[in-house]
Amino acid sequence: MSDDQALGITESKEYNTGEWYAEVVQKAGLANYGPDGMSGFIITRPRGYALWEGIQNYLDGQFKATDVQNAYFPLFIPESYLEREKDIVEGFDPEVAWVTHGGNQELEERLAVRPTSESIIAPYMAQWVRSHRDLPLRVNQWCSVVRWEATDTKPFFRTKEFLWQEGHTAHETEEEAYEETMTRLGQYRSLYEDVLAMPVMRGKKPEHDKFPGADTTTTVEALMPDGKSVQAGTSHYLGTSFAAAFDLTYSDEDEEELPAHTTSWGLSWRSLGALIMTHSDDQGLVVPPTIAPEQVVIVPIYQEDTEEKVLDYAEDLREELAEAGVRVELDDRDERNPGFKFNEWELKGVPVRFEIGPHEVDDDEVTVVHRPDGEQAVESRSDVVDAVEDHFDEVYAKLYARAEENLTENVRDAEDRASILGTIGQHGGYVRAPWCGKEECETEIKETISAEIVMVPFEDDEERHHPDVADGCTCAICDDEATETAFFAKSY
Amino acid sequence: MSDDQALGITESKEYNTGEWYAEVVQKAGLANYGPDGMSGFIITRPRGYALWEGIQNYLDGQFKATDVQNAYFPLFIPESYLEREKDIVEGFDPEVAWVTHGGNQELEERLAVRPTSESIIAPYMAQWVRSHRDLPLRVNQWCSVVRWEATDTKPFFRTKEFLWQEGHTAHETEEEAYEETMTRLGQYRSLYEDVLAMPVMRGKKPEHDKFPGADTTTTVEALMPDGKSVQAGTSHYLGTSFAAAFDLTYSDEDEEELPAHTTSWGLSWRSLGALIMTHSDDQGLVVPPTIAPEQVVIVPIYQEDTEEKVLDYAEDLREELAEAGVRVELDDRDERNPGFKFNEWELKGVPVRFEIGPHEVDDDEVTVVHRPDGEQAVESRSDVVDAVEDHFDEVYAKLYARAEENLTENVRDAEDRASILGTIGQHGGYVRAPWCGKEECETEIKETISAEIVMVPFEDDEERHHPDVADGCTCAICDDEATETAFFAKSY
Numbered sequence: 001m002s003d004d005q006a007l008g009i010t011e012s013k014e015y016n017t018g019e020w021y022a023e024v025v026q027k028a029g030l031a032n033y034g035p036d037g038m039s040g041f042i043i044t045r046p047r048g049y050a051l052w053e054g055i056q057n058y059l060d061g062q063f064k065a066t067d068v069q070n071a072y073f074p075l076f077i078p079e080s081y082l083e084r085e086k087d088i089v090e091g092f093d094p095e096v097a098w099v100t101h102g103g104n105q106e107l108e109e110r111l112a113v114r115p116t117s118e119s120i121i122a123p124y125m126a127q128w129v130r131s132h133r134d135l136p137l138r139v140n141q142w143c144s145v146v147r148w149e150a151t152d153t154k155p156f157f158r159t160k161e162f163l164w165q166e167g168h169t170a171h172e173t174e175e176e177a178y179e180e181t182m183t184r185l186g187q188y189r190s191l192y193e194d195v196l197a198m199p200v201m202r203g204k205k206p207e208h209d210k211f212p213g214a215d216t217t218t219t220v221e222a223l224m225p226d227g228k229s230v231q232a233g234t235s236h237y238l239g240t241s242f243a244a245a246f247d248l249t250y251s252d253e254d255e256e257e258l259p260a261h262t263t264s265w266g267l268s269w270r271s272l273g274a275l276i277m278t279h280s281d282d283q284g285l286v287v288p289p290t291i292a293p294e295q296v297v298i299v300p301i302y303q304e305d306t307e308e309k310v311l312d313y314a315e316d317l318r319e320e321l322a323e324a325g326v327r328v329e330l331d332d333r334d335e336r337n338p339g340f341k342f343n344e345w346e347l348k349g350v351p352v353r354f355e356i357g358p359h360e361v362d363d364d365e366v367t368v369v370h371r372p373d374g375e376q377a378v379e380s381r382s383d384v385v386d387a388v389e390d391h392f393d394e395v396y397a398k399l400y401a402r403a404e405e406n407l408t409e410n411v412r413d414a415e416d417r418a419s420i421l422g423t424i425g426q427h428g429g430y431v432r433a434p435w436c437g438k439e440e441c442e443t444e445i446k447e448t449i450s451a452e453i454v455m456v457p458f459e460d461d462e463e464r465h466h467p468d469v470a471d472g473c474t475c476a477i478c479d480d481e482a483t484e485t486a487f488f489a490k491s492y
Numbered sequence: 493m494s495d496d497q498a499l500g501i502t503e504s505k506e507y508n509t510g511e512w513y514a515e516v517v518q519k520a521g522l523a524n525y526g527p528d529g530m531s532g533f534i535i536t537r538p539r540g541y542a543l544w545e546g547i548q549n550y551l552d553g554q555f556k557a558t559d560v561q562n563a564y565f566p567l568f569i570p571e572s573y574l575e576r577e578k579d580i581v582e583g584f585d586p587e588v589a590w591v592t593h594g595g596n597q598e599l600e601e602r603l604a605v606r607p608t609s610e611s612i613i614a615p616y617m618a619q620w621v622r623s624h625r626d627l628p629l630r631v632n633q634w635c636s637v638v639r640w641e642a643t644d645t646k647p648f649f650r651t652k653e654f655l656w657q658e659g660h661t662a663h664e665t666e667e668e669a670y671e672e673t674m675t676r677l678g679q680y681r682s683l684y685e686d687v688l689a690m691p692v693m694r695g696k697k698p699e700h701d702k703f704p705g706a707d708t709t710t711t712v713e714a715l716m717p718d719g720k721s722v723q724a725g726t727s728h729y730l731g732t733s734f735a736a737a738f739d740l741t742y743s744d745e746d747e748e749e750l751p752a753h754t755t756s757w758g759l760s761w762r763s764l765g766a767l768i769m770t771h772s773d774d775q776g777l778v779v780p781p782t783i784a785p786e787q788v789v790i791v792p793i794y795q796e797d798t799e800e801k802v803l804d805y806a807e808d809l810r811e812e813l814a815e816a817g818v819r820v821e822l823d824d825r826d827e828r829n830p831g832f833k834f835n836e837w838e839l840k841g842v843p844v845r846f847e848i849g850p851h852e853v854d855d856d857e858v859t860v861v862h863r864p865d866g867e868q869a870v871e872s873r874s875d876v877v878d879a880v881e882d883h884f885d886e887v888y889a890k891l892y893a894r895a896e897e898n899l900t901e902n903v904r905d906a907e908d909r910a911s912i913l914g915t916i917g918q919h920g921g922y923v924r925a926p927w928c929g930k931e932e933c934e935t936e937i938k939e940t941i942s943a944e945i946v947m948v949p950f951e952d953d954e955e956r957h958h959p960d961v962a963d964g965c966t967c968a969i970c971d972d973e974a975t976e977t978a979f980f981a982k983s984y
Contacts, residue, residue: 044565
């Protein structure tokens with residue numbers, strides 16, 4: 001354990017969110033910044049990567065249970081392939097890293113390091129699909145992608161290289177493809193709500209903010225404690241435009257050749273950034289037991305004359321927990337005192353601490369302490385292994401409730417331009433307002449306070465709509481009729 | 493299913509091994525070749541990637557059970573970092589892909605797409621290690637690397653981009669680091685022998701063929717049916733040279749600053765190529781049940797009047813097998829006849845086939861057929877789910893025995909230059925010979941028949957040594973004293 005980690009968090013989540021976040025990421029051992037000459041890149045340390053593996057394992061299981069197969073496509077994409085996408089997608093101008101030399105040779109055609117893989121996956125899907133019997137086709141890859149954007153680095157939120165999964169599917173009909181789009185969005189929501197203890201809102205991006213070439217872009221949005229929204233996963237129904245451009249066609253039962261309906265959907269390690277940001281506090285990292293690399297840390301408390309009995313008791317408990325499938329660590333370092341260990345494991349985000357001193361041994365008990373609220377309980381030694389799942393559930397429920405409260409309290413209604421600006425300026429969070437659907441009305445808000453329309457609720461999601469829209473009203477910004485509800489927010 | 497797959501394998505494994513291999517890889521749906529302008533790259537299709545995931549899952553479990561943590565380091569390495577490695581490793585001149593532009597900007601320093609990550613991992617390990625309490629430190633990453641070598645593409649064997657894992661560890665002592673090196677080599681051996689049904693030989697690379705900068709390079713070598721050896725995984729004890737160059741030091745209990753002893757070890761998707769090459773045959777892919785994406789395929793055989801009872805019986809069996817954790821597929825396509833299905837699933841490498849016709853239904857039985865030898869057995873319906881693991885074990889044992897026989901029969905002794913050349917020329921395989929340890933003696937053989945010393949047995953592995961070496965003899969090529977046993981072979 002290096003000394004800088006032992007010092008604890010010095011920044012305040014409430015007052016210096018950005019600095020606080022950077023400090024938590026580094027001191028909890030999640031990531032380091034890249035070397036000189038590689039700003040925008042990070043090193044994902046084992047504790048950070050373990051969280052990403054938790055996300056991967058859950059989603060990968062969900063995907064496989066719903067007929068998605070993993071595959072792997074090349075890291076590089078020839079420039080001409082990207083150009084082909086450019087032809088169908090007006091204004092597509094990727095900020096990519098270019099490979100121009102292999103060894104000492106200059107390449108005839110330069111290669112883009114993949115910023116996303118539609119343009120290399122679609123032509124191969126086109127090869128694999130001949131008849132309707134080959135559909136649906138669903139492939140996913142876990143990989144890293146590179147987007148050369150010049151921005152301040154924020155680990156997991158803004159990095160030039162990031163880890164993600166990208167799923168690509170092809171279907172016979174629009175209905176099937178749209179259902180696929182929604183299935184994947186539902187799996188993203190489930191990741192957040194069932195694993196990461198984060199309520200999210202599902203909806204669509206406005207027409208002008210869709211994925212280039214998509215028919216519909218759907219999103220899950222998560223509200224951070226600082227009042228900004230995070231686009232936490234997107235799922236696109238691409239219509240037949242990609243299929244047409246890349247000859248992804250199939251012959252139907254009557255031997256007619258038709259373009260497939262395709263989807264793509266992606267979730268990146270931004271999910272990890274949102275997780276850290278949502279739950280952590282001024283003591284350090286907080287994560288739910290569902291995904292914590294260590295769910296329980298046992299800290300023994302002893303003097304010289306009680307060392308043996310306390311450590312024996314603690315080790316016995318550790319073994320029993322490990323056998324029960326609990327991810328448990330016994331911190332028996334002799335050179336550190338219990339207070340130091342408490343702070344260190346709080347910094348590292350272990351959700352449940354077991355304290356064992358001579359009293360606990362004598363009384364056949366264990367003192368159980370929850371992160372982050374410090375709530376204590378005493379369990380009998382014989383019950384504690386069975387009780388541990390209940391403690392995990394309690395901790396999970398507390399984290400979820402806190403995040404849900406933040407979301408519920410921070411959706412506010414506005415019916416005019418001044419009130420949109422004023423409400424976001426004062427409170428942050430989401431402001432929902434009747435909207436005519438035109439980009440210009442968003443632009444007015446964006447230029448004044450850099451808030452944008454992060455989401456439009458689905459048509460059938462009635463409780464998310466601004467109540468006036470159904471009754472008929474004008475757009476909050478212009479005098480045209482309001483056709484939908486816009487969620488304005490500042491965003492990451 | 494596209495038509496080209498239905499045609500089956502046309503090349504011969506025995507007579508046109510290279511063409512046959514390429515055909516199996518493509519027709520079994522494992523991989524496609526990259527697009528124009530990207531020779532050397534492949535697309536790993538779901539059936540190929542599932543095999544790689546099987547390898548990953550096994551090794552990752554082994555690593556984690558022995559205190560290795562996964563991490564992720566940047567895809568790019570600044571040129572100056574590679575140069576730093578160059579200073580310590582004479583003659584290190586990586587054939588790398590160079591990123592020179594980000595978006596429209598030329599980079600100040602060009603970035604290498606990682607060919608291996610020692611030079612970016614070591615500086616960070618140096619940051620993380622301060623005292624002996626931070627050791628041992630073990631990190632691993634699963635990623636792709638790029639080496640710009642101009643050779644004919646051979647999927648999984650020779651590709652410019654390949655998937656692998658690279659493990660990097662730091663220790664206090666040489667003894668510990670050497671033990672680590674051997675632990676990882678043992679896990680590679682276990683992957684081959686316990687999961688892939690391939691016997692391998694463990695040993696060292698000759699001094700002149702070590703990983704640049706390493707103290708010792710150890711290897712597992714697998715013999716292919718065409719008589720060539722595959723370097724199937726390597727594990728390096730790096731001494732303190734990398735630690736010294738990258739300031740990877742620790743303070744010991746007396747506060748003395750010492751360089752750490754480091755190791756690195758890697759296994760790539762070449763393992764997958766070796767698996768395909770070893771077991772497959774002129775009907776297509778053969779893989780053991782341990783790693784097969786589908787372990788059992790059920791093929792129903794029926795006429796119109798028996799369709800319902802056969803399909804019900806088959807579906808019931810499928811469900812019971814799936815519940816028992818067997819990876820099973822029921823091929824109930826009505827548009828294909830049983831013979832077509834047999835051929836197709838043989839091509840795809842499913843190790844056990846269950847045939848169910850009206851007779852099986854009437855007699856409460858299942859006909860079980862093994863891949864690759866076609867051996868048949870009849871099991872009662874009530875026993876077949878319990879018996880399936882025995883069938884898997886039998887298939888595994890057959891594959892292993894065949895590969896072991898190939899290895900055992902193809903290690904031959906030679907005591908002079910002519911006999912080394914003659915034996916390899918005639919039989920391929922390994923020739924073991926007394927050797928003085930000098931590179932020149934290998935060069936003589938290499939220049940004549942492009943066979944090289946692929947391995948030198950470990951000192952304590954007495955049965956692998958040429959019997960004359962212990963008694964004292966001269967090198968098979970020159971007149972100097974033989975100090976070790978060299979295994980000559982042609983290699984991939």
